[in-house]
Amino acid sequence: MNAVLVVVVVLLAGLALVVGATGALAMAGKLPGNDILGVRTPETRKSPEAWDVANRAAGPAFLGSGLTLLLGTVALPLVGGWVGGIVVVVAVVISFALLNVAGIAGARAAAIWDDAQPDEGGCGCGPDGCGGHPGESEAGGCSPAGDAGAGHADAGCEGGAADPARDCGVTGGCGSCALQSMCETGTAGR
Numbered sequence: 001m002n003a004v005l006v007v008v009v010v011l012l013a014g015l016a017l018v019v020g021a022t023g024a025l026a027m028a029g030k031l032p033g034n035d036i037l038g039v040r041t042p043e044t045r046k047s048p049e050a051w052d053v054a055n056r057a058a059g060p061a062f063l064g065s066g067l068t069l070l071l072g073t074v075a076l077p078l079v080g081g082w083v084g085g086i087v088v089v090v091a092v093v094i095s096f097a098l099l100n101v102a103g104i105a106g107a108r109a110a111a112i113w114d115d116a117q118p119d120e121g122g123c124g125c126g127p128d129g130c131g132g133h134p135g136e137s138e139a140g141g142c143s144p145a146g147d148a149g150a151g152h153a154d155a156g157c158e159g160g161a162a163d164p165a166r167d168c169g170v171t172g173g174c175g176s177c178a179l180q181s182m183c184e185t186g187t188a189g190r
Contacts, residue, residue, distance in 0.1 A: 005076065005077065008076065008088070009073055009076055009077060012069055012070075012072060012073040012076070012088065012091075012092075013070070013073045015069055016066045016067075016069035016070040016073055017066070017070075018037070018066075019062055019065050019066035019069060019095070019099070020062070020063055020065075020066025020067060020069075020070065021066070022037045022038060022062050022066075023058075023059045023060065023061070023062030023063030023064070023065070023066055023102075024059070024063060025059075026038060026055035026056060026058055026059035026062055027056060027059030027060065027063065028059075029052050029055075029056055031051075031052075031055050033045075033048060033051050038051070038054075038055045038058070038106075039054045039055055039058045039102065039103055039106030039107060039110070041054075041103070041106070041107045041110065043107050043110035043111045043114060044106060044107065044110045046110070046114060049113065050110045050113055050114060051110075053109050053110055053113040054106035054107065054109050054110035054113075055106055056109070057105045057106050057108070057109035058102035058103065058105050058106035058109075059102075061098045061099070061101045061102035061105060062098075062099070062102045064098045065094075065095040065096075065098035065099050065102065066095075068091050068094045068095045068098060069091055069092070069095045071091060072087055072088045072090070072091025072092065072095075073088075073091075075087045075088070075091070076088050
């Protein structure tokens with residue numbers, strides 16, 4: 001076995017162990033919050049609970065990625081030559097695809113978890129409904145008193161539905177609170 005092959009095998013084996021251990025720790029809920037390993041998105045950084053939920057969801061894909069790298073590592077010296085090189089390249093590509101799946105699954109799980117948490121107001125999700133302004137109904141529409149005279153600019157509802165984007169001063173629509181953190185600073189002075 002030549003020196004280059006040994007270096008490649010050692011690097012792949014080390015990477016396989018790191019990725020596989022990350023997956024195992026994530027699935028067990030033991031992966032500590034950090035800046036290097038795991039799913040590190042704004043959704044997962046909101047709380048320790050969001051971090052755990054996201055990384056538990058991503059754990060199987062992390063583990064699969066590590067196992068794929070390990071199989072490529074084992075196949076390289078067994079197969080050898082250019083065919084062994086192709087096996088390693090395929091293993092690395094599959095591993096990266098699985099890491100991408102892990103990130104998507106983790107970010108999605110954290111977003112779903114975050115959406116299930118009680119809202120704290122802002123961007124159309126206040127306790128008073130439709131932007132949390134007086135005169136607006138709990139169902140998200142405007143009550144008869146909830147027109148532009150409700151004490152804030154452009155407070156009317158188009159077509160009987162609230163427009164949280166207007167409430168927050170955000171163009172392009174706010175929908176369900178997806179922009180809540182952006183909108184809270186704009187409504188803090190009201």
